[in-house]
Amino acid sequence: MTANLLVNLGEPFATDAIGRPEPNPRIQREADDYNRAHGFPPIDHDEYLDVDVERARRIAAAYGALPMDDRANPAVRRADEVFPNEIHQQWDFAVARGMTFEPAPDGVDPYTTSFDMAQDVRDHRHLHFFQGGEPHGFLSAVDPHMGYSINDKFRAIHDYFGHCASGYGFGPRGEENAWHAHLHMFSHEARGAMTTETRGQNSYLNFGPQNYDDGGQYRNIPPAQRPFAPQKTALLPGEFVRCLDSAAYRYRAVYATRNSGRRLTSVHDE
Numbered sequence: 001m002t003a004n005l006l007v008n009l010g011e012p013f014a015t016d017a018i019g020r021p022e023p024n025p026r027i028q029r030e031a032d033d034y035n036r037a038h039g040f041p042p043i044d045h046d047e048y049l050d051v052d053v054e055r056a057r058r059i060a061a062a063y064g065a066l067p068m069d070d071r072a073n074p075a076v077r078r079a080d081e082v083f084p085n086e087i088h089q090q091w092d093f094a095v096a097r098g099m100t101f102e103p104a105p106d107g108v109d110p111y112t113t114s115f116d117m118a119q120d121v122r123d124h125r126h127l128h129f130f131q132g133g134e135p136h137g138f139l140s141a142v143d144p145h146m147g148y149s150i151n152d153k154f155r156a157i158h159d160y161f162g163h164c165a166s167g168y169g170f171g172p173r174g175e176e177n178a179w180h181a182h183l184h185m186f187s188h189e190a191r192g193a194m195t196t197e198t199r200g201q202n203s204y205l206n207f208g209p210q211n212y213d214d215g216g217q218y219r220n221i222p223p224a225q226r227p228f229a230p231q232k233t234a235l236l237p238g239e240f241v242r243c244l245d246s247a248a249y250r251y252r253a254v255y256a257t258r259n260s261g262r263r264l265t266s267v268h269d270e
Contacts, residue, residue, distance in 0.1 A: 020114070020167045020168065020169050020174065021114050021115050021117075021118035021119075021163075021164070021167040021168075021169065022118065022122075022167050023045065023165065023166045023167040024118065024121065024122055024164050024165055024166075024167070027121070027160065027161065027164055027165040028043070028045045028165050028166065030093070030094065030097055030161075031043055031045075031161050031165055031181075031185060034090065034093050034185060035184065035185060038089075038187075040184060040185065040187075041184070043165075043181055043184050043185070044181075045165065045166045045181070046166075047166075047177065047180070047181070048166075048173075048177060049173075049176060049177055049180060050173065051172050051173050051176055053207065055240075056172070056176075056203045056206065056207040057203075057207045058240075059199060059200060059203035059204075059207075059236065059240050060203040060204045060206075060207045060208040060209070061208075061209075062200070062236055062237055062240060063196070063200040063201065063203060063204045063208075063229060063232070063236065064204060064208060064209070066196075066200075066232050066234040066235075066236070067232070067234055068230070068232055068233070068234075069232070069233045069234070070232075070233060070234035070235070071138075071233055073234070073235070075192065075235055076193075076233065076234060076235055078189055079189065079190065079192055079193035079235065080138040082187060082189040082190045082193075083138075083139075083186075083189075083190040083193040083194060084138060084139070084141070084150045086185075086186055086187060086190045087150055087153050087154045087157060088143070088150075088153065090157045090161065090185065091153045091156065091157055094157065094160055094161075098125050099121075099125050099126075099127070099160065100124075100125060100126045100127070101126075101127055101129055101153075101156040101157075101160075102126065102127070102128055102129070103128065103129060103130075103131050103148075103152070104128040104129065104130050104131070105128075109128075109130065110128050111128065113169075113170070114163060114168075114169040114170050114174065117159060117163070117164065118163075118164050118167065121160065121164045122164075127156060127159060127160055127164075129152060129153075129155045129156035129159065130152075130155055131148070131149070131152050133151065133228075133231065136151055136231050136233055138150070138233065139151040139154065139197070154197065158178065158182055158198065161181070161182050161185060162178035162179065162181055162182035162198070163178045165181065166181055168181070172202065172206045172207075175198070175199075175202040175206075176199065176202070178198070179194075179195065179198040179199040179202070182194070182198070183195065183241075191241050192235040192236065192238070192241050193235065195235075195236055195240060195241045196232065196234060196235055196236050199236075199240065200229070200232075200236050200240070201228070201229040202229075204229035205226055205227075205228060205229050206226070208229070210226070210227060211226070
């Protein structure tokens with residue numbers, strides 16, 4: 001999802017001091033309806049996690065260490081099969097309920113902030129998404145019926161279900177929460193790829209080594225000047241695909257156990 005123009009448009013570093021968009025109850029209901037239809041547990045739409053900066057730096061380092069193309073890895077090849085299908089399913093689900101996704105005109109971002117995007121969705125049931133960016137091992141594939149790449153469609157549904165549903169902005173905290181909420185609309189086999197594309201890239205963008213001086217002090221590079229993370233066809237270590245900060249997530253782990261018939265030895269299995 002590299003080069004999304006809608007990421008990190010100057011909103012605050014680890015908190016959203018200027019506020020955040022209003023949640024959208026309609027999208028929240030749609031997300032829960034989608035999860036119910038696919039056997040996934042409900043989403044905690046009230047959650048608002050803080051950014052764990054040390055963990056974000058570890059995620060950024062792990063992302064930087066990933067190979068550019070790891071399709072020799074069977075888990076990555078499996079993600080190639082599962083993740084795109086679930087992107088298509090979520091796109092179709094939203095469109096069937098009256099949502100319109102449209103490419104940003106001439107590649108120009110029409111939204112100044114996340115507030116503008118949220119208002120467009122709320123008032124017009126419409127969302128612009130960015131096209132282009134670096135090629136990806138399987139997300140660059142184009143839907144022949146629509147002319148959009150899988151990456152295009154993922155940017156759209158992530159802004160919709162990840163950001164707009166609960167009013168998460170484009171700063172580091174908003175991105176972390178958008179990842180965490182949207183993660184639970186994907187199967188376990190798809191979550192790794194989804195995390196690499198969101199949490200991995202945003203951690204690298206905001207907390208990668210380029211953001212720190214030789215003394216380890218954060219440089220506060222203006223968001224628009226931060227280099228995007230390189231696009232990678234690979235999976236982050238499993239520890240970064242799980243978030244254990246909230247009681248709600250522990251509830252979801254128990255829910256998954258009860259509804260799948262499998263035994264979890266700890267929350268880490270979820």
